[in-house]
Amino acid sequence: MIIKHFTDNDLYKYSVMLAIQRLYPWAYVRYEFINRGKNEFPEGFADRLKEEVASMANLKMTKEEKQFITRKCYYFDPVFIDFLEGYQYDPSEVKITQQGGELKVDIEGYWYRTVLWEVPLMAIISELYFQMTGAIPREVEEKAVTKALRLKDMKADFSDFGTRRRFSFDVHNVVINTFKENGDEYFKGTSNVYLAMRYNTIPIGTMPHEWFMFHGAVYGYRAATVKALEAWVDVYQGSLGISLTDTYTSDIFYESFNLKQAKLFDGVRWDSGNPLEYTDKTIQFYKQNRIDPLSKTIVYSDSLDLDRVGEIKKYVNGRIHDAYGIGTFFTNDVGVKPLNMVIKLVQVKMNKGLKFHYAVKLSDISGKNTGNPGEIELCKKVLGLVD
Structure with a gap:
C-alpha cells in the first residue's frame, strides 16, 4: 500500500x-x-x-x-x-x-x-x-542537504510542493526531514499535510487551477477570475490569500484583479511563462494601484532548480517579497527521469x-x-x- x-x-x-x-x-x-x-x-x-x-x-x-x-x-x-x-x-x-x-x-x-x-x-x-x-534512488539525503544549504545561502524562502511527482514516499520523507534540519528559518513548510505534521512545520497551499477552470466553464471566461476570487473570499475571508494568475493567462488575470481583491490577497503565484517578465508585470500592477509591492508576495513555482531560483532572486532584488515552491526537483532528483x-x-x-x-x-x-x-x-x- x-x-x-x-x-x-x-x-x-x-x-x-x-x-x-x-x-x-x-x-x-x-x-x-x-x-x-x-x-x-x-x-x-x-x-x-x-x-x-x-x-x-x-x-x-x-x-x-x-x-x-x-x-x-x-x-x-x-x-x-x-x-x-x-x-x-x-x-x-x-x-x-x-x-x-x-x-x-x-x-x-x-x-x-x-x-x-x-x-x-x-x-x-x-x-x-x-x-x-x-x-533505485541515489544520493537522496546528500542532494537535499546541498539544496537546503544553497537556498539558505541565497536567503531564499522555500517550501516543498513535491507530493504529486515524487519518486516515493520514503524519498519525500527524507527530503523534508533534511530540510527541517538544514534549512533553518528559510524552510517555510510543505504542501504535504502528513509530512507537515510529522516534522512540525507549516502546511502550505491555497487554491488550484481547477477553481478558476470551474468558474470559467460555468460562468464564462470573462467572468471567471472575478467570480473565482470573490467566491474564495466568501469562504476564507482573506485567509489562504495567494492566488494563481495563469489559468486564462496572467494578462487577463490582471485586467480582472480589482483593487479590493489586490489589497485583500497576500500575493500571487507564478506557475508558467517568463518569471522575470512576470515579476515586472506584477510589481507594475501593484504600483499602479498604489499598493506597496513590499507588502505583497510572489510565490514562484514552475520547474525550479537552484540556478533558476538564483536567477529570479537576483532579478527581484528586494523589490517584492519572493518565495519559492519547489516540487519535482526536491522529491524526484534521484537519478531517474521523473514522469x-x-x-x-x-x-x-x-x-x-x-x-x-x-x-x-x-x-x-x-x-x-x-x-x-x-x-x-x-x-x-x-x-x-x-x-
Missing part, C-alpha cells in the same frame, strides 16, 4: 474541498490523467494501480491528524474537520484501463468528493512506475442531471494548455487572445 496516511495529500486539495462543499455541493465533474511525457507503462501496471486505488478506501483520518489540522489550519471550520474525519475514498469513482504501454485514468463524481483523488493518485502512479521498472504527467479537470456541471461543459486551462505558455482543443480556441476568442 503506497498511500498509508489519510493526510498524505496536499493542503490545497482540502482547502478547495471546503470551498466546493460550501458553495457548490451539487457540482459534478470529470478529471483525466494526461501523460505529457508519453511514458510507456509496464505490463500489468493498471492491475497494480487498481489494487492501490482499492486500498485507499481503508484510509481514515487519525486523531493525531485531526488535532494537527485543528491546530494549524485555523481557516477550516470544525464541521469540515469532522467531515474529513468521516470521509472515505470511493474507488468506484476512478476508472483505470491499459492498452499496451498506454495508461488511461478517469475520475468522475461529485466534485466535493472527487477533488481529493488527484494528488495521491499521481503519487501512486509515480512510485508504482519506479517500483515496477526497478529504479511528466498531470490530472486535470476536463468537464463540469452544476448538477448531476445537467449537461457537461468543457473545462480548460490556458497558462502563460501554450505547451501547458489543457482541455478540449475546440473549447481552448473558443476561450481564446472570448478573451481576445486570437485575431
Whole structure:
C-alpha cells in the first residue's frame, strides 16, 4: 500500500474541498490523467494501480491528524474537520484501463468528493512506475542537504510542493526531514499535510487551477477570475490569500484583479511563462494601484532548480517579497527521469442531471494548455487572445 496516511495529500486539495462543499455541493465533474511525457507503462501496471486505488478506501483520518489540522489550519471550520474525519475514498469513482504501454485514468463524481483523488493518485502512479521498472534512488539525503544549504545561502524562502511527482514516499520523507534540519528559518513548510505534521512545520497551499477552470466553464471566461476570487473570499475571508494568475493567462488575470481583491490577497503565484517578465508585470500592477509591492508576495513555482531560483532572486532584488515552491526537483532528483504527467479537470456541471461543459486551462505558455482543443480556441476568442 503506497498511500498509508489519510493526510498524505496536499493542503490545497482540502482547502478547495471546503470551498466546493460550501458553495457548490451539487457540482459534478470529470478529471483525466494526461501523460505529457508519453511514458510507456509496464505490463500489468493498471492491475497494480487498481489494487492501490482499492486500498485507499481503508484510509481514515487519525486523531493525531485531526488535532494537527485543528491546530494549524485555523481557516477550516470544525464541521469540515469532522467531515474529513468521516470521509472515505470511493474507488468506484476512478476508472483505470491499459492498452499496451498506454495508461488511461478517469475520475468522475461529485466534485466535493472527487477533488481529493488527484494528488495521491499521481503519487501512486509515480512510485508504482519506479517500483515496477526497478529504479533505485541515489544520493537522496546528500542532494537535499546541498539544496537546503544553497537556498539558505541565497536567503531564499522555500517550501516543498513535491507530493504529486515524487519518486516515493520514503524519498519525500527524507527530503523534508533534511530540510527541517538544514534549512533553518528559510524552510517555510510543505504542501504535504502528513509530512507537515510529522516534522512540525507549516502546511502550505491555497487554491488550484481547477477553481478558476470551474468558474470559467460555468460562468464564462470573462467572468471567471472575478467570480473565482470573490467566491474564495466568501469562504476564507482573506485567509489562504495567494492566488494563481495563469489559468486564462496572467494578462487577463490582471485586467480582472480589482483593487479590493489586490489589497485583500497576500500575493500571487507564478506557475508558467517568463518569471522575470512576470515579476515586472506584477510589481507594475501593484504600483499602479498604489499598493506597496513590499507588502505583497510572489510565490514562484514552475520547474525550479537552484540556478533558476538564483536567477529570479537576483532579478527581484528586494523589490517584492519572493518565495519559492519547489516540487519535482526536491522529491524526484534521484537519478531517474521523473514522469511528466498531470490530472486535470476536463468537464463540469452544476448538477448531476445537467449537461457537461468543457473545462480548460490556458497558462502563460501554450505547451501547458489543457482541455478540449475546440473549447481552448473558443476561450481564446472570448478573451481576445486570437485575431
